[in-house]
Amino acid sequence: MSARPVIGEHPLTGPLTLLFAFACGAIAANLYYTQPLLALLAHTFGRRESDVGLLVTLTQIGYATGLALIVPLGDRLDRRRLICGLMALSVLALMASALSANFLMLAVLSIAVGLASCTAQLLVPLAATMADDATRGKAVGTVMSGLLLGILLARTVSGLIADLAGWRAVFVFASALSLLLCALLAWKLPHDRHRGPLAYGALMRSVLQLFAEQPVLRQRSLYGAFGFAAFSLFWTALSFLLRAPPYSLSESAIGAFGLIGAAGALAANAAGRLADGGRAALATRVFAALILLSFVSLWIGVHSMTALIVGVIVLDIGVQGLQITNQSVIYALDPQARSRITTVYLTSYFIGGALGSTAAGLAFAAGGWPGVCIVGLIIGAILCGLTLRQRR
Incomplete structure (x- = not known):
């Protein structure tokens, strides 16, 4: 069996660009699925809508934390492993959200979902790295188009699923989609060369x-x-x-x-x-x-x-x-x-x-x-x- 190619030797093909775009859209959507569900969540947990609105804020806090503390690691760690690890965290956090027994549990899991969603901002620079100089802008544009569409469609998808099967089904759907993407990315992404032992503090x-x-x-x-x-x-x-x-x-x-x-x-x-x-x-x-x-x-x-x-x-x-x-x-x-x-x-x-x-x-x-x-x-x-x- 041939060794898996490494980044720098593996071109960014059209199908792989589309996979990046779809993955970024699905990951970004995880940040917004909760917004149309606030009334349902308030009813389920006996909370005011203003209280459950905190879930949106906590998801954004998790995302900002990942952006500041995890995304820089993409310059030092194997990005394939880092991306797949964060996708696995997303699968677990979303499935646990579907099974939440109380509001506090869902609040903590919202932070984890936001944290794992910083994966999208590892995929965008990775696409830029794998693309050649002549097509880098087009590649980044395609991937960002997918991310934007994911943000715009998340609320619509969430509302439709919730109307048909309840709010828990939204998180089950998101978890299943993340699992599929985790498997696809683990299969299709090339390995990344380890790029040196720079300490985390020095990296930051x-x-x-x-x-x-x-x-x-x-x-x-x-x-x-x-x-x-x-x-x-x-x-x-x-x-x-x-x-x-x-x-x-x-x-x-x-x-x-x-x-x-x-x-x-x-x-x-x-x-x-x-x-x-x-x-x-x-x-x-x-x-x-x-x-x-x-x-x-x-x-x-x-x-x-x-x-x-x-x-x-x-x-x-x-x-x-x-x-x-x-x-x-x-x-x-x-x-x-x-x-x-x-x-x-x-x-x-x-x-x-x-x-x-x-x-x-x-x-x-x-x-x-x-x-x-x-x-x-x-x-x-x-x-x-x-x-x-x-x-x-």
Whole structure:
């Protein structure tokens, strides 16, 4: 029997790229399955919906912890073993969630599910490593498209399964899907060469060193933070608009509205191809401009569903396109540090998202939907200004 090929000698084929994309989507979906189930969980455990809403926060805390403390290990450990180990943890945590006897047990398991979901951010830089220079942007775009679709479809899938078979069946489904993916990844991923005995503390210090020494990484992290701030600002405030007249939509209709954002996935490959063609600077400015312009349409959308839908599509294309362009650029900086680069970039990314979500409530309270759009226009204008000053 021939030895398993190692990363660096095994090309990123089309089928393997699609497996990465599907796996990233399924893993990211694990972070969002709980959101449509909060009312059912509150009834099952005799808790208020505000109490069970903590489960979403705990899942995100677990994810952030994995992003900060586990993802950097992808630069030092065998990534195949690390990915499969985290997938096995995901299988166990999801199945145990289905069997939860009380709220406290489910809360602890939510942290474990979030922690294991950082696997997606090991797969993205791995795809960048396995792809050649000419197709790296396209490969990252395809994988990120899968991740985005997983996020968008998670709530729909969760609601459908819960309606048919109850909330526990959602976790059984997610566990079975994770088990299948764990087996496929264990079979298809090449081995990774052990890359040295750098101590964990030194590895974590090197994350800060990368941030200090790589101006392009700082620049792209800043772009990502502003882009995700605009995204989070809009999606956090949207429910405030849609619940009130003239729309007065139900919760399920508001949830389905998010599927319009799937158009953002279409931007991924286009952004990747521009980056592969050496036109990352142009792509960055175009996508930043789309983020700015989207809030003009969104402002008109206070009284026009058509304008609102157009604004959503333009915003998601801008944010997703900017994300793919950023990642295509930063993964070319240091092939031996792509997992740590991911940690730096996504930490900035989620800080921007948290600030955008916070600004949404404050802006809506102060000025209603126009107030939200004004903040969005300011964020977009700053982002455009930054990209116009971008150095080659």
